[in-house]
Amino acid sequence: MIVKPARVVLHAFLVLTCLATLAPLLWALYASLRTYDDTARNGYFSVAEGLTLENFGNAWTQADLPHYYLNTLVVTLPALVLVLLFSSMVAFGVSRFGFRFNIALLMLFTAGNLLPQQVVVTPLYRLYLLTPVPEWLSDSGLLLDSQFGLVLIHVAFQSGFCVFVLSNYMKTIPRELGEAARVDGAGVFRQYWQVILPLCRPALAALATLEFTWIYNDFLWALVLVQTGEKMPITSALQNLKGTFFVDNNLVAAGSLLVALPTLVVFFVLQRQFVGGLTLGSTKG
């Protein structure tokens, strides 16, 4: 087979573009693997005297990363489960039953998710300040400054996107399936739980992957609605790392990569789902 010159040019272009895309990440990785002394002596743009994982260990302990990972987990996991549960229920109702308002409801959810968060955030802050919650849910006694409050806003905001995607998906499931279940005496909830939901597994997997990265990556809601530094999720806590160790770029680089790690792992392991989720909805910023 003759190698066509056009193909060579194409590959060369794509390789260069990929390298340019990876450059900032590789640069961060390189900086994170060098010691502070090395870069202080030789500058960052130099050949490393030696590579070490020390910065990762330091970022892990000095910035108290396990604590903040846990904070994120406490918010992300319940939010993820609830958003998929709630959205699938709404999508089920809207797509499988004929209501007068179902298109309107669907539009309300879809549009709500497209609003810039800043349009919502000021009154939400006041609302959270005025809403008492039991002590066991929030040690502040309010929705404000509580991880429960973060879970709620993630569920409320992200359900817009998930309802839209899931209702489109459910519409492609033959109506006869639900009707057959009904004839067999299954109630509304059983039709949802035992017939429709299992069929939505691919869409749910795609959404779960995507929503994980979005909720994990949240910065604004936590910044405004959580005030105690100790309760911050990990993306916001990184800001502290930068503040405290401002001069030590190696440490900041290592911290950044550690914070990115969970989403990178999800991306590499569940790439198909991640990409599937994005194109399934094609609506999100």
Next chain:
Amino acid sequence: MTATQNPPRTAGTAGAPRPPSRRRRATALAGREKLVLGLMLGIPSLLHIALVWVPALGSVALSFSSWDGIGGFGDIRWVGASNYVDIVTSYPRFWPAVRNNLLWLLFLLVVPTVVGLLLAVLLDRQLRFGRVYQSVLYLPMVLSLALVGFIWQLVYQPEQGLLNNVLGTAATDPVNWLGDPDINLYAVLVAAGWRHTGYIMLLYLAGLKAVDPALKEAAALDGANAWQTFFRVTFPVLKPVNVVVLVVTVIEGLRAFDIVYVINKGRNGLELLSVLVTDNIIGESSRIGWGSALAVVLLVISLGFIVTYLFQVFREEDPA
């Protein structure tokens, strides 16, 4: 997954027009069943409305007030449109923020869209390592904008950063990419575009897969060259994707906040409307009415695009 091949609007419209009998069937549900369905729809809807739409409308209402947040709602003083007048006439950060937001939109609409479309067209063929290229190109999308800000600071630092060293300006005359208010917005835009391009490429790739290959073959038989085929055949088919790209980009542009906030809290050349709104909550001053009026400006701009999008997506639905 088959659904990834199609833009969303086709998925929901596959069925025949709805038979009128279905509404009757829904109302024929027994009382208990109606209650179950009502709860399944009602609880999530209430949560969504209470935490998204009530605050959004609250922003509109509060924008006509002057309120420092102290005291109850009874202490709110209503001032009509004066917040808007003051913002437009005497708030020094407003017009720079509007200008920056517009530049942001313009940049994202041109650069990542063109590059993303180009990459999608190049990758939409049988190509060795095609999947590897794709994965690398949309990798930045999994990072938060805040992290993008952190990572690109390492690139942009005056003496130690990658860019000045590569350009050879680090030792002699380092450019302060993020500190110089004349250029920092563009530096940040490159970083934001870095993340956004992969997304656009992905959307176009999904759209291109849905283009019927027979169309392209027919065009080739008619003697069309690659350019003609693309502009006359492929691109028109991508119209729904273009609308999605437009809306996604505008919304992304209006939401942009994290990246400038982690760099310098959105000051000194990096002002954005989103930053001005947020400053009124977490900053020193708590001027609720003022911040709400700024939020309403954002709301009005975004509503235009949201309505366009809803129209595109739902126009083929039966508004039963």
